[in-house]
Amino acid sequence: MTKNSLALPLTSLLAVLLAACGQQQGGPGGHAGGPPPVSVAPATQREVQEFDEFTARLEAPDTVDVRARVAGTVEAVRFKEGQLVKKGDPLFSIDARAFKADVARAEAQIAAAKTQAELARADLARSEKLVAVNAVSQQEIDQLRAALRSAEANQKSAEAALVQAKLNVEYANVTAPVSGRTSRANVTPGNLVGVGDAVLTTLVSNDKVYAYFDASEATFLKYMHSAKPVSTVVQMGLSNEQGFPHTGKLDFVDNRLNPATASIRARAVFDNKGGQFTPGLYARVKLGGSATYQGVVVPDRAITTDQTHKIILIVGPNNIVQPRPVTPGALIDGMRVVEGVKPGELVIVDGLLRAFPGAPVTPQVLKVDDKGMPIPAAPAGQQGAAPAPAPASAASK
Template structure:
């Protein structure tokens, strides 16, 4: 009984295998009989390519100065609008100048007194010298007059230094901006006593133009940058700094121009990155410290390369490829080495020739090794290609 059922099952299995083989043969025959399908082909276009890399970072103003008073006194007046732009030398605060003016007047009077003493002691010394020649004055009297004159001459230097110090303090009573930039809110109001060289600032000023953009380079990008800079220096470029394009978080285009002017002297062992800085012009003061942004820097020299639509590129277990239609209208797979992507176009570094007919539409209708009906077209590739964000 068991053997009978087994023989029936084996019979059905053999019949199924025969049917499957017949079906496969039928499909193969149908495939061989399928007519050639129309596909769109085009020659790759040559363009000058400049490769770039993109990073994120933040703007930072430099320098930033905390304004404090160099003298102690009562704050009399402030002469700026909070948050406005100030220029170097603009008056910011006035401390009550009356005590300092009184000190200047007192020191000036002391200088006059000292000068009068000098004149008197000088005249006495001259008389003593004349009398000494005739023997009508003792040596002790002469020495006393000489000492009095020398003391008066020395005291004028001290009085003059005191006057200069008093004038300096009076000058410090007017606080001016040491740099140009944007000023913060006032932290001490009028009428308060301010202390000389206090650690609590009256206000702060941050520079506006230029402003700096800080970001981190990965190790591979850092090496590429260093090699590009070395090539420029070897070529005699006196300014090897690389150009940079920067955009804000709400901007699609990178419309702000800058140059890389600093790289940290070592790679961070924990993150494997190098801090870099770009200097950006900011004449209108629009860019503000702390803003987030994107920066793109070019790596290497421009080179000529072929460009095809990115949709023409396929991927298999063997790598990236395009389908090329030969003069015999047979579609063949062509392995290629890809470059960067620029919008809807892809750079082909190797694997294609300018005369190749690349299949750009109808990949599903083309069988590798099969015949197709090529319909040539011309690619509309912009002269200037804008790279995609990394």
């Protein structure tokens, strides 16, 4: 075989390869030397609300250590451990026989004091009638008046003793100071208790629950100097729950920061009439950093840094890339609230490395959902292309 016969097949093969490369560059996936393709999405204006998340511990609004107010022997425990009780329900009974005897003694002392006061009052009245005829001296009158005042004072003292004795009888029946759930009974019948020396049981309220959490100094200052109105709505989720299904409100912020932790204590209150929250549980809370307002959002990945400034790349007139300085705000569901962009402007979200300020691009507009998040384009093979037409030979058959 001659050299000319070998050169002809090699030349044909080289031409086929060059044609194939040209078809790949000019096909649907290439730009054949034109502006580079980028994915863009319109900036969206929607109602947003900023949030901050914290960890919290649940506490009962009322936690009471029930103690005896009189000394005596416990006669009965009148509740079941862990029972829900109402304010005023009986909890313990202490032997009250000695206190009832004190009531009877005080009543007798009152009767005697009344008799003494009536006698002193009568003696003084008779003596004052005799003063006009000089039958009694002024000294005797003064003594009778002093005796009357002393009898009246003894009567008041006996009445006060009766009040105290009746209180002791009442205190012998230990009742619930608040409504809530009882703990275990720390004493059993037959034990002698003193005044306030032992905790009989612990009672916690259950109609509401507090969630205490600590906010950093930076967060506190952000809320204090925010130009947007701060919302008091707080959402909460327990450790075994998804998201924040419970809604309450912020009702307390401490009056000073803790210098050791540079944080400030805050509290949210939640309804607990169903008894679903137990004091001491760990919880996650989400605090509304602002009330709802209209803001412009863009995908967070569209924001880049130009030295010390945050910028996004806008596709302007004639598909020219324009850098736009922005002030980023809160991150909400992958979307960043920004200032400096108008709603509807096309923001480059993918292909940032191929976009240069002042250079043209080929924008491919992505669809967005109701939150403004771009919906990824389906692959070329899944875009529902029309089937190829049947061959002519098959059609003729």
